Amino acid sequence: MAAKVIVLSGYGLNCEEETLHAFNHVGIDGNIIHINELIENPKALDEYQILAIPGGFSYGDDTGSGNAFAQKMKLALWDDLKKFVERDTLTIGICNGCQILVNLGLAPALNNYGERDVAVTYNATARYQCRWVDLKIESKSPWLKDIETLHIPVAHGEGRFMMEENALSKLKNNGQIAAQYINTNGTLANGEFPANPNGSINDIAAMTDKSGRVLAIMPHPERGMFTWQRDDYHELKDAAQRAGVELPEESEGIQIFKNAVKYFA
Amino acid sequence: MHYRTEILAHKDDGRAHHIEKILHDMDIRASAWVVDVYSSESAAAAKDIFTKSLANPITQKINETPADFDWALEIGFLAGVTDNVGHTTSELLELATGSAVECYSSRLYLIKGDAKLSDIEQLSAIISNKLIQRISIKSHEQYERDGGMDKIIPKVGLENKNITTDNVDLDISDDELKDLSKYGIANKDGSKRGPLGLPLPYLKAIQSYFKSEGREATDIEIETLAQTWSEHCKHTIFASPIDDIAKGLYKGYIQRATKEIRKSRGENDICVSVFSDNAGGIIFDEDHLITDKVETHNSPSALDPFGGAITGIVGVNRDCIGFGMGAKPVVNRYGFCLADPRSKPNYFRDKSCTDALLPPSNIMNGVIAGVEAGGNCSGIPTPSGFVYFDDRFAGKPLVFVGTIGLIPRVINGKAGHEKCAQAGDKIIVAGGRVGADGIHGATFSSVALDEGSPATAVQIGDPITQKKMSDAIIKEIRDFGWYSAITDNGAGGLSSSVGEMAEGSGGFHLELEKVPLKYAGLSPWEIWISESQERMTFAVPPENTDKMIGLFAKRGVEATVIGTYTDSGRAKISWNDEIIMDLDMDFLHDGNPETPLSTTFTRGGEVEPDIAEPDSYENILTAMLGRLNICSKEFIATQYDHNVQGSAVLAPLQGKGRVYGEVSVTRPLLTSPKGVVLSQGLFPRYSDIDTKAMAAAGLDMAVRNAVAAGVDFNQLALLDNFCWCSSDEPERLGQLKRAVEVIYELAVKYQTPFISGKDSMFNDFKGYNENGEAIKISAPPTLLVSSIGIMTNVENSISIAPKAAGDSVYLLGATKDELGASEYYDELGHLGNNVPETDAHQNLRLYKLYARASRDRLISSAMAVGYGGLGVTLAKKTIAGGFGLDIDLSGFDLRSDKMLFSESTGRIVATVSPQNKKAFEKNFKGFEECHYIGSVAYSKNLFIRSVLKVGVKVLDEAYKATLRDY
Structure with missing residues (x-):
């Protein structure tokens, strides 16, 4: 059976x-479901393999x-949600979704x-940041299989992960740190703005x-x-034209969604 | 009882550092803690399940206070002011405990350091606004003595005192009528309700109407007429006969331009819905229209910059949602005209100098933050915008906000852009509730700001309430075909939305007591004209009302039937079964008498100055790059989410040098390669010499920016926003007429139709200087022209950054000795006289040739020449690409400074790869103003032979330093 995705809304x-378009593009069908609909009919989760x-x-x-969204889900949906993630399913939270999962x-x-073991809180600059970043990936997560780096954007006012020392060492030891901000030369951003856009630990x-x-x-x-x-589309497009080659349609971010296909293949 | 929960954030909180930085800028070393405070009268608010839901235990502590601080500063809202955080907290309280009692938010700052009381007061003035917020300061001692901060519940304490309407006696003298207009209807206690803004001839017409009806008017009837006939809603200055133009400026020029263009283009007409709806709509593709609307929100932003700007942006989002059967917002625009944020002018609203205007830096930070909160929270990308500085915007800043929408051309088998309320349809209002906020907003923005300006005119938008409503409409209800018509509630509130929609059916009967209220105690007239935000009004056939209200409820949105559309020809309102308004629809909408206007005009400007050639071109170029109107606004661009919806193609910061561009390209449909190109142009300072030059240059810039980026030139449309001043003076009206005349000529020449517009005619501040002397600051007459165009494939989009060394650099268009009112003359302290004239014929030739070259992908980078002329354009291209340029301008017959800094319109600088050079030159064959001026260099210098040589790094620093710390 082909995997299907629920993308939450509301x-x-x-x-x-x-987000649904990304899944559709790689061949995964799905539905946008309003959180109130899901609360009304939590068994809908049984029919899906991916939650976004x-x-x-x-x-x-x-x-x-x-x-607040997490509190709402916890109060109204917790048992079903827990059952879903304990099954052989995939769950992804992007940006606000990441903050909700945390x-x-x-x-x-x-x-x-x-x-709750960690917090995602106000950027160190106390300012919303919309900019492209480079990420180093070292993870066994099925979402990140065969990905080494990613060039994708952030857009958030509260993206700074914070936690106690021992939580950090557990994360490291367990291999749960999935992506880290790096400089364009590949070295870790070391907390420096703008490569690390939020001061994340x-x-x-x-x-x-x-x-x-x-x-x-x-x-x-x-x-x-x-x-x-x-962000460098115009440079890539110009270079491709000079070289007389076609520019690939897809960019790095799509790999995450393709990995979901592979996982359920 | 008052229950108060304090959530203490960890020491390294970004918001705390922000406070520390402000104090540091005041030369105070201090550290700060941030405490989020939630107050409620519900005992349930003390339960663990609720308080724990407010804090993340990793970084926050519940009801703990650090012992070590010197000052406590708490900022909360005044009663009745929109408290979005409070609303969310109320929902959490209900979810967690079932208690449906209101919660209120405030923020407490605990400060440790060598600060005095006056320092803390200064800090509070920077981070709060006393018009909408309450401020409480305690020393540590006092805090200890009182056992903490005072427990405050800012609940509106209005009584429900047998409220009804009052009759208004209009059988009074002309002088008394004038007073009625200026101060408003008298309350029983003698106080006045605020300005009606009705000119005497209008009042006389109202007087005689009620005489013929044989009865006294009610207060709600007078308020309704004042709203409906306000300059803000009726645009009387553009509608009235002016000199020998009987049709007035709007019908005689602006609408006429569009009509003539549509006619001459025949089958190639791109317009579908123009000037008739909340936004204008043009063809995007076979299945969709693209809509655009640009609004101003100037007066409210002067009083509360954050509230004014957020209300503006979410308000114009609703114009999009209210287009046709409802368009989906896909892009936001912004634009701010502000005074120098580094300046500290002393202007007061009152003679005794106690009520100071907000400093320009507060206004700038506030309006930027308002658009950020509104746009980002709504999930609408904001890639496009501008900031223009002139100190005459200190009294009234100009805040432009726009929203582009996408709508299917056919919805449920009917045209998506058409709608009409039918007699028998129910009136449904959905979204937020009504409070006293925003009362007299429409009449107030039609007068100059002074001491009597009402604070209740200010609202604060609530983007999340609106987002819930917008999603329910655009993503669900619209496509069920349940409603006959939809419109938004903006200026004038229900009085405008219901009144306008009822023109379709021919009347209405509203049951005003059914309108959901935020709190008790509002009079009928207040409910009717309140501008409380986040509401849409619908006309719904009776059989659909239940399912529509039901679906809204499932999405967390309140919707209510409040009356019926009729064909009675009457605008009727009842209040608990008593008829309190009963006006003839024709009188309501067309009863305002014509008021012919006459104008005079005198050209401004000085004699052309005789200036020496600069000693150092390097110094003058870097000084020019640092000027406010030229320097980088990256700090704004990165605060605005420009790639939500995944649609950004050409974003605000271009090239690896991150130059703040003036044009954006967006793919609103992920499934189509078509792009939407957006830009704008404005040259307020040119008005000091001639508004004709100002208007022409603005229109040309809006067109040329889009052309340079690769728009299909035959799919380009325009929007006009006139922000004038003192529009009751014949001289200002003469300036207006000149501006309107020339944009008619240019639009027809370029075949770029106007599709929507809005005006704001009294951008004046009347107040006092620090000596108590009366002053008036008038914003320079400003026309903002915005452009929206289509690109068949975003592959054709062109960024400003040069792409490779060895490419050829071309200057397209003629450079003349035109430095009047330029950035260069202003830098040198001159105004001059030779303001740029726009040669539409010559420009059109260029744009058509250029459009062919961009379609054929012959151009590697391009940038329209704007503020600061060719020199600044070359410097920005150098910064953007990170490549040097090797330029030779010796072939031009102008002194080097004039060549570099003239602001002649109609020019583009393009770079072309070696492989395209031949085809590019062939494309422009016969066009005498295509100048090869050099090449993209292998060095990192901008080299202009015999004139200057400056490194990329130096240019980059000069360009980015000015506003870096904002």
Whole structure:
């Protein structure tokens, strides 16, 4: 049976269309489902293999980004959600979705699902940042298979992962740090703006649960899935024209979605 | 009881560092803690399940206070001001405990350092606005003595005091009528309700209408007429006969240009819906229209920059949602005209100098943050915009906001852009509730700002409430075909939205007591004209009302039936069964008498100055790059989400040198390679010499920016926003007429139709200087022309950054001795006289040839020449690409400074690869103004032979330093 994806919407989530488009582009069917619909009919989760919580501004980031939406999900949907991630499924939270997964305690879930181990809080600059970043990937997560680096954008005001020292060492030891901000030369950003756009501890841009099937990622792969979306598109396009070659349609971000296909193949 | 939860953030909080930086800029070393405070009257708010839902235990502590601080500063909202965080907290309280009691948010800053009380007061003035916020400061001692901060619940304390309408006696003298207009209807206690803004001839018409009806007017009827006939809603200056132009400026020029263009283009007409709806719509592809609307929100932004700007952007989003049967917002635009943020002018609203205008830096930060919050929260990309500086914007800043929409051409088998309320349809209002916010907004923006300007005219938008409503409409309900018509609630609130929609059916009967309110105590007239945000009004056949309200409810959106559209010819309102308004529809909409206008005109400007050639071209070029109108605005671009929806092709920062561009390209449909090209042009300072030159240059720039980026020249349309001043003076009206005349000529010449427009005619501040002397600051007459065009394939888009060394550099278009009102003359302290004249004939030749070259992909990079002329353009291209340029201008017959800094319109600088050079030159064969001026260099220098040689790094620094710390 082909895998199907639920992309959540509602209460200020706003990247559901382009996120579903990314899945559709790689051949995964799915539906955008309003959170209230899912709460009304949580058994719908049984019919899907992938859950995507897209980017956005759920509840306007009030009381901390992702917090209010996560509280709503926890109060109304927790048992079904837990059952879903414990099955052989894939879950991805992008940007606001990442913040929601963290507040739900689905990532990194160092001990148990449902416990908050880390925070994603205000950028060190206290300012929203929309810019392209480079990521180094070292992860066993099925979402990130065979990916070494990614050039995709961030767009957030609260993307700074913070945690206690021992949580950080557990993350490292468990291989749960999925992506780190790097300089253009490949070295770690070392907390320096703008390569690390938010001051995130250990340059962390994404993390997974222990199984690797739940990915919480601040940057937006769906905004870097096509070459024409890239910040250097005009340079690449010009170079391709000079060289007399076709520019590839796809860019690096699409690999994450293709990996979902591979996982269920 | 008051329950208060304090959430203490960790020490390394970004917001705390922001406070520390402000204090540091005041020469105070201090550290800060940030505490988020949530207050409620519900005992449930003390329960763990609720308080724990407010804090992330990793970084936040509940009800803990650090012992070590010197000052506590708390900022919360005044009663009745929109508190978005409070609303979310209320929802959390209800989710967690079932208690449906309002919560309120505030923020507490605990500060440790060598600050005095006056320093903390200064800090609070920078980070708050006393018009909408309450501020409480305590020393540590006082804090300890009081056991913490005071517990405040900012609940609106209005009484529900047998509210009804008052009659207004209009059988009064002309002088009394004038007073009624200036101060408003009197309350029982003698206080006045705020300006009606009605000129005497209008009041006389109203007087005689009620005489013929044989009864007194009610307050709600007078308020309704004031709203409907306001300059803001009726655009009387553009509609009135002016000199010998009987049709007025709008019908006589602007609408006429579009009509003539559509006629002459015949089958190739791109317009579908122009000037008749909330936005203008042109053809995007076989299945979709693209819509555009640009609004201004100037007066509210002067009082509360954040609130004014966020209300503006979410308001213009609703213009898009209210286009036709509802368009999906796909791009936002912004534009700010501001005073120098480094300046500190002392202007006051009152003679005793106690009520100071906000400093320019507060206004700048506030309007930028307002558009950020509104645009980012709504999930609409904001790639396009501009900031223009002139100190005459200190009194009234100009805040432009625009939204582009996408709508299917056919929805449910009917044209997507058409709608009409039918008699018998129910009036449904959906979205936010009504409060006292925004009362008299429409009448207030039609008068100059002074001491009596009402604070209630300010609202704060709530983008999340709107997002829920917008998604439910655009992504679901629209396509079910449940409603006959939709429009937004903007200026004038229900009085405008219901009144306008009822023109379709021929009347309405509204049951005003059914309108959902934020709190008790509002009078009928207040409910009717309140500009509370985030509401759409619908006309819905009775059989569809239940399912529509039901679906809205499932999406967390309140929707209510509040009346019926009729064909009675009457505008009727009842309040608990009593009829309180009953006006003839024709009188309501067309009863305002014509008021012919007459104009005079005197050209401004000085004699052309005799200036010495600069000693150092390097120095003058770097100084020019650092000028406010030329330098980088990267700090704004990175705060605005420009790639949400995954649609950004050409974003605000171009090339690896990240130059702030003036044009954007977006792919609104992920499934189609078609692009939308957006740009704009404005030259306010040119008005000091001649508004004709100002308007022509703005229109030409808007067109040329889009052309340079590769737009299909025959799929380009325009929007006009006139922001004038003192429009009751014949001289200002004369300036207006000249501007309108020339944009008619240019638009027809270029065949670029106007599809939408908006004006704001009184951008004046009347107040006092620090000596208590009366002053008036008028914004320079400003026409913003925005352009929107289509590109068949985004592959054809062209960025400004040169791509490879060895490419050829061309200057297209003629450079003349035209430095009047230029950035260069202003840098040298001159105004001059030779303001650029626009040669539409010559420009059109260039644009057509260029469009062919861009379609054939012959151009590697291009940039239209704007502020600061050729010199600045070459420098920006150098910075963007990171390549040097080797330029020779010796063939031109102009002194080097004039050659470099003249602002002659109609020019583009392009670079072309060696493989395309021949085809490019062939393309322009016979066009005498195609000049080869050099090549992209292998060095990292901008080299202009015999004139200057400056390294990329030096240029980059000069370009980015000015506003780096904002």
